Amino acid sequence: MSQTVLQTNVLAAGYSRKIVADGLTFSVSAGEICTLIGPNGAGKSTVLKTIAAQLPILSGNIALCGDDLSTLREKDVSKRLSVLLTQKITAERMTCGDVAETGRYPYTGTLGILSAEDKMIVREAMGLVGAEHLYDTDFRQISDGQRQCVMLARAIAQQPKIMLLDEPTSFLDIGHKLHILTLLRQLAKERRIAVVQSLHELDLAQKFSDTVICIHNGKAERIGTPEEIFAGDYISALYEIRDGAYDPRFGTAEPSAVPGKPEIFVIGGGGAGIPVYRKLHRTGIPFAAGVLHENDLEYPTAKALASVVISEKAFEPVGEDAIRQAAAVMQQCREVICCTEYFGAMNQSNRKLKEQAEALGLLQSFV
Amino acid sequence: MEKRRMVRALICFAGLLLPAGLLFCLSLTTGSSRIAPETVFGILTGRAPDAAASRIITDIRLPRTLSALILGGGLSVSGFLLQSFFRNPIAGPFVLGISSGAKLTVALLMITALQHGFVMRSGMMIAAAFAGALLSMLAVLLFSGRMRNMAQLVIVGVMIGYICNALTDLAVTFADDANIVNLHNWSKGSFSGTDWQDIRAMAILVSVSVIGAFLLSKPIGAYQLGEAYAENMGVNIRIFRLLLILLSSALSACVTAFAGPVSFVGIAVPHLMKGLFGTAKPLILIPAAFLGGGVFCMGCDLIARTLFAPQELSVSTVTAVFGAPVVIFIMLHRAGERNAS
Numbered sequence: 081m082s083q084t085v086l087q088t089n090v091l092a093a094g095y096s097r098k099i100v101a102d103g104l105t106f107s108v109s110a111g112e113i114c115t116l117i118g119p120n121g122a123g124k125s126t127v128l129k130t131i132a133a134q135l136p137i138l139s140g141n142i143a144l145c146g147d148d149l150s151t152l153r154e155k156d157v158s159k160r161l162s163v164l165l166t167q168k169i170t171a172e173r174m175t176c177g178d179v180a181e182t183g184r185y186p187y188t189g190t191l192g193i194l195s196a197e198d199k200m201i202v203r204e205a206m207g208l209v210g211a212e213h214l215y216d217t218d219f220r221q222i223s224d225g226q227r228q229c230v231m232l233a234r235a236i237a238q239q240p241k242i243m244l245l246d247e248p249t250s251f252l253d254i255g256h257k258l259h260i261l262t263l264l265r266q267l268a269k270e271r272r273i274a275v276v277q278s279l280h281e282l283d284l285a286q287k288f289s290d291t292v293i294c295i296h297n298g299k300a301e302r303i304g305t306p307e308e309i310f311a312g313d314y315i316s317a318l319y320e321i322r323d324g325a326y327d328p329r330f331g332t333a334e335p336s337a338v339p340g341k342p343e344i345f346v347i348g349g350g351g352a353g354i355p356v357y358r359k360l361h362r363t364g365i366p367f368a369a370g371v372l373h374e375n376d377l378e379y380p381t382a383k384a385l386a387s388v389v390i391s392e393k394a395f396e397p398v399g400e401d402a403i404r405q406a407a408a409v410m411q412q413c414r415e416v417i418c419c420t421e422y423f424g425a426m427n428q429s430n431r432k433l434k435e436q437a438e439a440l441g442l443l444q445s446f447v
Numbered sequence: 448m449e450k451r452r453m454v455r456a457l458i459c460f461a462g463l464l465l466p467a468g469l470l471f472c473l474s475l476t477t478g479s480s481r482i483a484p485e486t487v488f489g490i491l492t493g494r495a496p497d498a499a500a501s502r503i504i505t506d507i508r509l510p511r512t513l514s515a516l517i518l519g520g521g522l523s524v525s526g527f528l529l530q531s532f533f534r535n536p537i538a539g540p541f542v543l544g545i546s547s548g549a550k551l552t553v554a555l556l557m558i559t560a561l562q563h564g565f566v567m568r569s570g571m572m573i574a575a576a577f578a579g580a581l582l583s584m585l586a587v588l589l590f591s592g593r594m595r596n597m598a599q600l601v602i603v604g605v606m607i608g609y610i611c612n613a614l615t616d617l618a619v620t621f622a623d624d625a626n627i628v629n630l631h632n633w634s635k636g637s638f639s640g641t642d643w644q645d646i647r648a649m650a651i652l653v654s655v656s657v658i659g660a661f662l663l664s665k666p667i668g669a670y671q672l673g674e675a676y677a678e679n680m681g682v683n684i685r686i687f688r689l690l691l692i693l694l695s696s697a698l699s700a701c702v703t704a705f706a707g708p709v710s711f712v713g714i715a716v717p718h719l720m721k722g723l724f725g726t727a728k729p730l731i732l733i734p735a736a737f738l739g740g741g742v743f744c745m746g747c748d749l750i751a752r753t754l755f756a757p758q759e760l761s762v763s764t765v766t767a768v769f770g771a772p773v774v775i776f777i778m779l780h781r782a783g784e785r786n787a788s
Binding site: 161167 | 536665668672675676681683726730
């Protein structure tokens with residue numbers, strides 16, 4: 081059913097003297113999107129370049145559609161594999177159509193003249209990426225996002241079995257990022273192209289990959305589905321994050337809490353507290369938050385940014401313990417901010433907290 | 448669009464052939480003795496009524512004009528190849544010191560030849576120039592591997608040029624007086640003094656190189672996107688680079704051997720042609736650069752020998768006057784583009 085397009089076997093990738101990543105064994109099937117993630121300098125690009133036959137294989141081997149890469153001729157490789165690289169190209173006096181047409185190179189004769197069929201394939205590829213209107217526009221006069229689309233059209237026109245993309249979405253705005261990744265998914269599903277890419281946008285890697293390979297410490301530290309990789313605290317460990325944490329559930333990075341005893345107590349809930357947490361964190365004031373249900377929208381943000389979070393189990397009414405704890409912390413603070421005016425059945429205790437704060441003269445009005 | 452491009456290319460080629468023909472005729476008729484076009488035509492078609500005029504045309508003007516056409520074309524194609532290779536708009540045989548390298552080895556050969564009393568043959572000149580050109584090219588390559596910046600590359604080329612020129616001067620200082628005159632004329636750059644044997648040699652070498660370059664159109668086009676993309680398109684980069692170096696060195700060596708170092712043609716003409724044809728596709732640009740280089744050099748040679756006749760200017764003087772502003776224009780244009788983006 082699923083046909084293996086790429087198979088690496090204890091591959092070592094690197095430059096002439098230095099092995100960057102070693103012992104890489106993985107396979108990519110037709111229609112699969114495989115994403116390499118890992119910190120800067122981990123060797124994602126090096127691995128991609130080695131698979132693209134642009135760097136010599138230091139040890140191990142790579143099979144491309146069942147054939148050993150080192151025995152394939154350049155021309156045969158170019159009909160199976162196309163690339164999209166990070167380096168910017170200086171296309172002097174070339175229209176976008178000209179650039180996309182270079183994808184047909186492996187299929188043309190000695191002088192590289194395109195047939196009517198070649199041109200049709202290029203047109204179709206330009207249409208697919210939504211760049212047909214740019215066909216006659218000078219390549220240097222379009223935006224970075226449009227340029228990436230044209231380069232993708234070029235790679236599509238090459239009619240590969242596998243596409244290698246090195247950070248295809250870096251430097252693009254969020255709209256273009258989504259556009260490029262959606263196109264890749266479409267290519268993978270509809271044309272059965274195997275896609276191997278490196279990404280720095282973890283949230284997108286999580287959403288658009290079938291398989292994720294984590295390159296770290298000179299090896300493929302973990303290989304798995306996004307569900308397996310983006311679980312627990314692994315991502316923070318992979319990227320050696322020291323100044324905060326990555327929350328794989330939301331794909332967000334939060335900085336560490338401001339150190340110190342809480343100065344302000346925030347009564348929040350339902351997301352109303354988030355802007356307050358952010359502002360306090362930005363100003364550098366340590367604060368406490370409570371009482372929040374563990375399934376509250378703002379609980380993860382509070383957990384990341386507040387020095388103390390008083391919480392209650394999900395779907396339970398706030399219990400006596402939590403209230404006592406919150407009151408104790410609140411009394412140590414110089415101010416209390418209440419972000420919500422509505423107290424439902426489950427968090428009546430927060431109303432009590434508010435009244436207590438008012439009685440103590442700590443409550444600040446918050447709009 | 449595709450049709451419009453074809454039409455544009457055809458019009459431009461026709462537009463180049465016209466001045467080419469005109470300049471060719473003018474070069475034959477003008478000079479210290481004016482020869483009427485119909486007489487020239489008579490001589491060329493073999494009906495020679497005037498023996499003196501016939502000798503002027505067949506022995507002096509025709510070889511000179513042909514060498515301007517062939518060498519100018521070769522130089523311009525060499526410039527185009529170097530610009531593609533280094534992906535640098537102002538790369539050219541003169542800027543990168545390749546012409547100067549060829550000049551040095553040819554000068555050394557000239558001096559030793561005259562000292563030991565053997566006669567120089569065009570083949571020897573070409574071989575010496577080729578060796579010099581390759582040596583300079585290798586020196587530039589050696590440094591270019593270490594630097595990514597294109598400004599640095601040009602500086603290295605210019606410095607290599609200076610070193611070669613200094614060594615040439617040194618050789619000239621210790622040469623006999625009689626040799627110096629010879630050498631001096633040659634090193635200024637001129638299309639004069641070529642005989643039919645030279646023409647044959649340069650015609651063969653230049654046409655083989657230009658046709659070779661033309662056959663490399665496809666990989667050159669791929670290389671314009673960058674080395675990594677070219678590789679992905681199936682270009683064998685090592686062989687391709689080697690061929691490109693050999694071809695561009697052969698072309699600039701051939702020119703230097705026969706006409707001395709001629710400046711700015713290699714940079715200016717390919718750019719003028721890119722502007723004229725509106726494309727950088729090697730399939731169109733290689734023939735265009737050849738034709739444009741021929742026209743440019745015939746024109747400059749005509750000016751060089753008629754402007755202050757009977758005093759003759761060196762070709763480089765004229766090519767620099769027309770070529771240098773083009774380089775300045777390129778730099779300004781590029782700066783503008785970068786600001787725009």
